[in-house]
Amino acid sequence: MTEEARQRDKLLGLFVFGVVAFNPPLLNLFSGATLFGWPLLYVYLFVVWALLIGAVALAVERRRRRNIGPPDD
Amino acid sequence: MLGAGLLAAIAVFYLLILFALAYLVERQPDHGSRAINSSLVYTLSLASYCTSWTFYGSVGLASKAGIAFLPIYIGPTLAFTLGWLLLRKILRVSKANRITSLASLLASRFGKSAGLGALVTVVAVIGAVPYLALQLKAVSASFLILTHDPNLAAESLTADILKDAGLWTAVLLTLFAMLFGSRSIQPGEHHQGMVAAVALESLVKLLCFAAVGLFVGYGLFDGFGDLFRKAAAVPSLAPLFAAGDDSADLNWVTYTLVSFAAIICLPRQFQVMVVENVDERHLDRAMWLFPLYLLAINLFVLPIALAGRLLLPFDANPDAIVLTLPMVAHHTVLAAAVFIGGLSASAGMIIVSTTALSTMVCNDLVMPTLLRLRPAALASRRDVIPLLLSIRRVAMVAVMALGYLYMRYVGEGFPLVSIGLLSFDAVAQFFPALLLGLFWPRATRLGAAVGICAGFAVWTYTLLLPSIAHAGLLPARFVAYGLFDLSMLKPYALFGLTGLMPIAHSLFWSMLVNIGGVIGVSLLLRPAPAERAQAALFVDVFRGAEAAQLWRRTAPLPDLRTLVGRFLGHPQAEAAFLTRTHQRGLDPSTAEADAEMVLYAEQLLAGAIGTASAQVLVQSVVKEEPLGLDEIMRILDETSRIMEYNRRLEEKSLALEAAGEELRRANDQLKELDRLKDDFISTVNHELRTPLTSIRSFSEILRDNPDLDPVRRAEFYQIIVRESERLTRLIGQMLDLAKIQSGQITTAIAPLDIASVVRDAAAAAGQMFRERRIALDLALGIAPLVETDRDLVTQVVLNLLSNAAKCSPADRGRVIVSVATVDRSWVEIAVADNGPGVAPEFREIIFERFRQIGDPLTDKPGGTGLGLAISRMIMARLGGAIWVEDATTGGALFKVKLPLRSASGARSDELAA
Numbered sequence: 001m002t003e004e005a006r007q008r009d010k011l012l013g014l015f016v017f018g019v020v021a022f023n024p025p026l027l028n029l030f031s032g033a034t035l036f037g038w039p040l041l042y043v044y045l046f047v048v049w050a051l052l053i054g055a056v057a058l059a060v061e062r063r064r065r066r067n068i069g070p071p072d073d
Numbered sequence: 074m075l076g077a078g079l080l081a082a083i084a085v086f087y088l089l090i091l092f093a094l095a096y097l098v099e100r101q102p103d104h105g106s107r108a109i110n111s112s113l114v115y116t117l118s119l120a121s122y123c124t125s126w127t128f129y130g131s132v133g134l135a136s137k138a139g140i141a142f143l144p145i146y147i148g149p150t151l152a153f154t155l156g157w158l159l160l161r162k163i164l165r166v167s168k169a170n171r172i173t174s175l176a177s178l179l180a181s182r183f184g185k186s187a188g189l190g191a192l193v194t195v196v197a198v199i200g201a202v203p204y205l206a207l208q209l210k211a212v213s214a215s216f217l218i219l220t221h222d223p224n225l226a227a228e229s230l231t232a233d234i235l236k237d238a239g240l241w242t243a244v245l246l247t248l249f250a251m252l253f254g255s256r257s258i259q260p261g262e263h264h265q266g267m268v269a270a271v272a273l274e275s276l277v278k279l280l281c282f283a284a285v286g287l288f289v290g291y292g293l294f295d296g297f298g299d300l301f302r303k304a305a306a307v308p309s310l311a312p313l314f315a316a317g318d319d320s321a322d323l324n325w326v327t328y329t330l331v332s333f334a335a336i337i338c339l340p341r342q343f344q345v346m347v348v349e350n351v352d353e354r355h356l357d358r359a360m361w362l363f364p365l366y367l368l369a370i371n372l373f374v375l376p377i378a379l380a381g382r383l384l385l386p387f388d389a390n391p392d393a394i395v396l397t398l399p400m401v402a403h404h405t406v407l408a409a410a411v412f413i414g415g416l417s418a419s420a421g422m423i424i425v426s427t428t429a430l431s432t433m434v435c436n437d438l439v440m441p442t443l444l445r446l447r448p449a450a451l452a453s454r455r456d457v458i459p460l461l462l463s464i465r466r467v468a469m470v471a472v473m474a475l476g477y478l479y480m481r482y483v484g485e486g487f488p489l490v491s492i493g494l495l496s497f498d499a500v501a502q503f504f505p506a507l508l509l510g511l512f513w514p515r516a517t518r519l520g521a522a523v524g525i526c527a528g529f530a531v532w533t534y535t536l537l538l539p540s541i542a543h544a545g546l547l548p549a550r551f552v553a554y555g556l557f558d559l560s561m562l563k564p565y566a567l568f569g570l571t572g573l574m575p576i577a578h579s580l581f582w583s584m585l586v587n588i589g590g591v592i593g594v595s596l597l598l599r600p601a602p603a604e605r606a607q608a609a610l611f612v613d614v615f616r617g618a619e620a621a622q623l624w625r626r627t628a629p630l631p632d633l634r635t636l637v638g639r640f641l642g643h644p645q646a647e648a649a650f651l652t653r654t655h656q657r658g659l660d661p662s663t664a665e666a667d668a669e670m671v672l673y674a675e676q677l678l679a680g681a682i683g684t685a686s687a688q689v690l691v692q693s694v695v696k697e698e699p700l701g702l703d704e705i706m707r708i709l710d711e712t713s714r715i716m717e718y719n720r721r722l723e724e725k726s727l728a729l730e731a732a733g734e735e736l737r738r739a740n741d742q743l744k745e746l747d748r749l750k751d752d753f754i755s756t757v758n759h760e761l762r763t764p765l766t767s768i769r770s771f772s773e774i775l776r777d778n779p780d781l782d783p784v785r786r787a788e789f790y791q792i793i794v795r796e797s798e799r800l801t802r803l804i805g806q807m808l809d810l811a812k813i814q815s816g817q818i819t820t821a822i823a824p825l826d827i828a829s830v831v832r833d834a835a836a837a838a839g840q841m842f843r844e845r846r847i848a849l850d851l852a853l854g855i856a857p858l859v860e861t862d863r864d865l866v867t868q869v870v871l872n873l874l875s876n877a878a879k880c881s882p883a884d885r886g887r888v889i890v891s892v893a894t895v896d897r898s899w900v901e902i903a904v905a906d907n908g909p910g911v912a913p914e915f916r917e918i919i920f921e922r923f924r925q926i927g928d929p930l931t932d933k934p935g936g937t938g939l940g941l942a943i944s945r946m947i948m949a950r951l952g953g954a955i956w957v958e959d960a961t962t963g964g965a966l967f968k969v970k971l972p973l974r975s976a977s978g979a980r981s982d983e984l985a986a
Contacts, residue, residue, distance in 0.1 A: 007157075008157055008158065011154060011155070011157055011158070012155075014154050015154040015155050018147075018151045019151060022147045022151070022329065023325065023326060023329065024325060027325070031314075031315045032314055034301070034314070036298065037298050037305065038298065039313075039314040039375075041139075041140055041314060042314070042375055045140065045143060049147070049150065049368050050368060052150065053150070053364045054361075056153075056360055056361040056364070057362075060156075060358070060360050061358075061361075
């Protein structure tokens with residue numbers, strides 16, 4: 001497997017992770033509860049969102065630094 | 074509270090700053106491109122996705138439904154995670170085909186179809202109208218709230234239309250769009266000034282919103298923890314922290330899906346993401362930077378909404394919480410900042426939207442129609458640019474007017490978010506055709522058209538018409554009771570489907586008919602060749618698909634240059650052609666443009682007026698002749714050469730594999746044969762030694778004991794004779810076997826009375842039967858004549874008879890030989906005995922060499938073990954067969970089957986094997 005395909009599959013995996021993490025029924029697990037007085041659902045959504053963005057940034061920026069184009073196809 | 078004059082002055086001043094920025098960027102294209110040419114500006118321009126819906130509407134929704142505002146931003150986040158798979162393909166395809174709008178993209182993908190482009194344009198314009206209305210409503214309402222008492226109900230728009238801020242915003246922003254969105258016609262449709270202004274607006278709205286958020290957290294409360302604790306103490310706010318019931322879950326998923334589609338299919342998102350993109354690599358950074366922007370602008374939505382619920386009266390307009398909070402706290406500067414932020418959010422969306430829609434209307438609706446209806450009038454114009462620009466400007470005004478009318482007469486009673494979702498649902502109708510068009514080569518033009526039409530029709534009936542009826546512009550009866558009072562046709566419960574919110578309900582039905590239409594029709598009907606060529610160009614864009622030229626098109630170069638010049642400006646056209654001639658190393662004085670040059674001209678034109686129109690125009694100047702058969706063959710050869718090569722390679726490796734397999738099998742066979750040979754030799758050795766040893770030892774006894782009594786002596790002599798006979802027989806049979814195996818045996822085929830053969834054999838074997846007192850019965854009847862070899866058949870029958878004699882019990886044994894004709898072409902000789910029989914598992918083994926059944930320790934071998942093996946070989950040689958069954962008499966029944974007519978001769982090779 002080429003480096004490009006690996007990166008692409010990584011992003012595909014992140015997409016699937018996002019679909020699962022951001023949707024019911026997983027979402028409903030955090031419903032109603034609080035964490036140090038903060039609504040848990042709100043904290044969960046934004047933390048997962050930030051993690052997802054961070055992971056995509058890592059994958060993409062590593063490629064940019066190496067100055068290779070994204071995978072073709 | 075602010076004076077209306079002051080606030081209007083601030084707004085106009087802010088818009089003037091935007092004008093100035095756009096103007097400066099456009100004036101200095103070199104400076105501009107360096108500033109514009111960055112992924113940050115690209116990302117900020119994408120953020121025009123966050124309109125006043127985000128700025129005011131999200132807080133409004135969050136104050137009632139908690140976290141439910143968020144899926145609208147999660148959908149785009151997920152879409153951008155797929156940047157390399159989905160968005161980059163759209164970018165690449167659009168650049169390769171000089172796509173200027175979503176309508177052009179779909180038209181171009183589905184066989185450069187003008188009809189499809191027009192359809193998409195109409196749907197896009199109608200779908201965008203509520204959205205534009207939403208922006209104007211937000212500006213208008215925020216102006217009203219700021220200049221009046223905050224507790225005033227925001228719905229009551231000023232009766233005097235000339236005092237409506239929404240109208241003036243519409244006018245000013247249309248002006249802006251006209252100046253920077255349709256200032257000139259350029260191939261590629263880059264509007265750098267506009268992009269710069271929109272990027273600045275995105276920055277402003279983010280900062281303003283964050284300022285409100287921080288003010289709420291630390292100005293009105295003692296930090297966000299304090300805010301959340303106070304909110305948690307109010308029981309009526311508890312639902313805002315929960316995920317909600319099943320219906321809320323469904324809405325969540327629906328909003329995620331619809332926003333996923335919208336971030337790609339909204340005309341203005343397509344404009345900033347694809348058309349205004351100057352460098353594909355900007356997408357890489359935007360893949361995470363844009364979601365980060367979305368996260369940042371949504372971070373404070375819930376806290377602001379909670380603060381609104383805690384501090385404002387219960388009946389306060391939820392969509393105005395952002396604005397009202399600073400006002401209630403008498404923070405006038407912040408309130409003005411919020412107004413500017415909201416204005417930015419609206420302005421960015423309106424400018425890009427009108428630009429994108431006007432391009433679509435001009436390139437994909439008006440121009441193709443004009444070209445079809447009045448080609449002569451168009452041809453007589455030397456310079457078409459003014460015409461194009463006027464069409465675009467008129468389109469902008471018309472679209473804005475529609476938006477304003479919708480706001481004034483329809484949008485009043487609806488919250489911002491539901492108006493926005495109405496538009497999202499409309500543009501989502503493009504998504505199936507777009508996605509399938511990009512990844513499924515078989516998706517056809519008709520399929521796309523049917524899908525979009527059906528989806529749009531459902532959307533109109535289940536969302537747009539009810540919203541208009543709600544405003545009293547249509548009889549509202551059909552909303553409550555269904556069309557013609559048919560309850561099946563209730564717009565919010567179509568075919569009795571209840572339990573869904575209107576948006577989810579509409580999306581379900583529209584996507585059902587839409588996706589079903591695209592796939593179903595595409596599967597049913599075959600696309601035309603030209604359409605298939607375009608499809609391959611789009612689907613395989615990363616595999617370097619090139620535009621296949623099915624026609625040899627040539628044109629006089631000056632004609633072509635003039636044509637392009639009329640749409641792009643003559644100096645630009647001149648320069649473009651000169652550069653191209655230079656790049657291709659052609660003679661600049663060439664008078665004839667070849668097929669590639671014609672294609673280049675078509676692409677240049679497509680960048681200005683759309684694919685479908687460009688094709689029609691170029692067609693008017695080119696001399697077109699279909700390629701000759703051999704030329705098509707050559708092109709096909711070119712493309713299929715590599716495929717052919719691959720195929721051959723694959724075949725070769727398959728053949729190699731097969732050969733290897735064969736070799737392996739042959740090797741196994743050889744090894745097996747070698748093992749058999751060793752077995753055979755050791756068996757033969759043993760079989761020959763046994764009689765020899767007994768002959769030798771009895772001879773030695775006779776030699777060493779001359780005074781042996783005569784009875785014993787006679788007995789020993791008898792043994793020696795018998796063993797010698799056995800040895801002779803063994804050697805004879807082995808010779809036979811070798812002869813048959815090596816194919817040296819000759820057959821003398823002649824018509825033969827099979828009964829006489831059996832009688833002769835029975836006579837020859839008679840002595841054995843008499844010795845053991847076994848009865849031998851012949852039941853021959855009238856045996857037919859058989860063409861075969863007498864000696865060989867006799868030998869087989871003799872073998873069977875001697876076996877039968879050996880196996881049958883002495884004194885009471887009984888052997889029956891019978892002959893019968895079978896199937897008219899075979900004769901069967903059967904030898905039945907009443908011995909122990911042959912167990913089923915041995916019925917094949919006994920025909921192998923030296924295989925005798927029975928207990929090897931107690932049973933003295935009665936024969937050589939070669940008789941049956943020889944018989945089987947003989948039968949194979951003669952084209953017959955030999956096998957064993959159970960006899961009715963209890964013993965074994967050996968059967969020999971021979972063809973009546975000989976086909977031998979051709980059998981010798983089989984025998985040799």
